[in-house]
Amino acid sequence: MNSEFPQTLLFALFEGRATPLQKKLVREWLLEPANREAFCAALETYETEHPQYQADAEAGFRRFRAEFDEPVMAPAHRPKALRLRLGWGGWLVAASVVLLIGLGFGWRESVFQLRYETAFGQTRTLLLPDGSRVVLNANSTLRVPRFGFGHRTREVRLDGEAEFSVVHTQTHQPFVVKTARDLDVVVLGTEFTVFSRPRASKVVLKRGKVRLNYAVRSERRQLTLKPGDVMTLDPEGRARLQTTRRPETHSAWKDRRVVFEETPLSEIVQIFEETYGIHLELPDAGVARLTLSGAFTASDADELIRTVTDALGLGFRREGNTIYLTPSASD
């Protein structure tokens, strides 16, 4: 009956943060068999959104297909390969036996860090153990320490783009977002957006106060942002501070919206590369200077390119991961 059990409580439980009282509530709730179904659904969501590690389903399936493909009903033909075993108390041996397959690179660092990734065209909301919320935009990675997050450190590393809602802790533990370009955002509790991709870095503050530590030609600098401030840092290390009256437009992507403000097509080309992994081929250099303003809703690359080309009076043709823009809408 009561299948509306709060997901946040279940997630707290899965994270190991539930109080004994909360566990008691969950146990009582689970007495109703139908609720176990909801519990498992929450488990799936949790393991998808906050995986302990990212297992490779493709490799797993290939292995499965190679070894255990056919249904075998007779008990005599049970799978042999899985019965390999060593002696008792052999956990040391177990530990030293090397996993020969599927050792993805990048795993090394993630032993001590949890790594959250989004694919092209995907956004994802994460709840960190300290209660802070992060919305990751497409093609982005957030690394979070596996141990001690919230107690010893609140330092995360971002590649890509994300919106942070950081909660203030009782111990005033600072929350630090590190980026690839020697730019750290230090906060106590606030809402802001960080963009960190090869073409530039950008921090937009919605509420509260943040301090930026950055370096210009290896000279350390500090800057404190006020709400509405937009700080950009280009690849050459030039910083630029602007203000915006609508900081939320910088995180419109989390609602699958795109906001352009006199945005040149050349920048839209970069947005497609970053967000969808799609290359836009322009017919000529003049087109690149066209600009676009407005807020658009687009759930995927095709929808967005249709909107953009409609607005600019262009046509397009998609071939795999390349979209060719054509001079007129009559393709």
Add this chain to the structure above:
Amino acid sequence: MNHAYPFRPSPPDDPFSSRQNPSGGGSEPVSSDPEWAIRRAFADDPRAAFELLYRRYYAPLCSHAARLVYARDVAEDLVTELFVRLWQQEDYRRVSGSYRAYLFTAVRNRAINYLRWEHGHTERFDPDEAPDRPDLLADDPLAFEELAEQVNQAVGTLPPQCRSVFLLSRFEGKKNREIAEELRISPKTVEGHLTKALTLLRLALRPYWGCGLLPWLWAWGWECGCLVG
């Protein structure tokens, strides 16, 4: 397959038994549920349906198991074996609730059983003969969470070097020699760290296994349950 865990070919306690199965509520398919699509697919083309099921749940199941067994390869083997059973014994025909509930419940049981085996609390347990234990989950649906919390806490409180060695060994499947080289310590020290880590883990988990009598009771209770069922 390179792990030391004895994979039992046919654990009969996969969650068919009534006490684990969401009776009634879960078995009514809802049309918007992807589960329902998979169920339909099993009727038409089991092979394709199984593939759907595998691709959908493999990664979250592995991630879930890893929270308890703290080893990537063990987690993947547990999940693979679960799917092997589902496919080879055609258990997919008998899942009455959702596949999701079946898979998650089963993987939780298997992870707990693995941990119990690893910590040597199933002395009487012949991996090839004995069935999976009737799970702790039957008694406490949150046994997995309780154990995972203990494991996490225990790993979190290991001294840094000891923890590094433990994680490199368990999560990366590195050999002691490789760990020794990487951390510039002697292989003996690596062994020492691993022994220490496991001892501390065992200590942390001891209260959860019950001592002595309880495993026997479990086994006995299970056999009775089996005969009745």
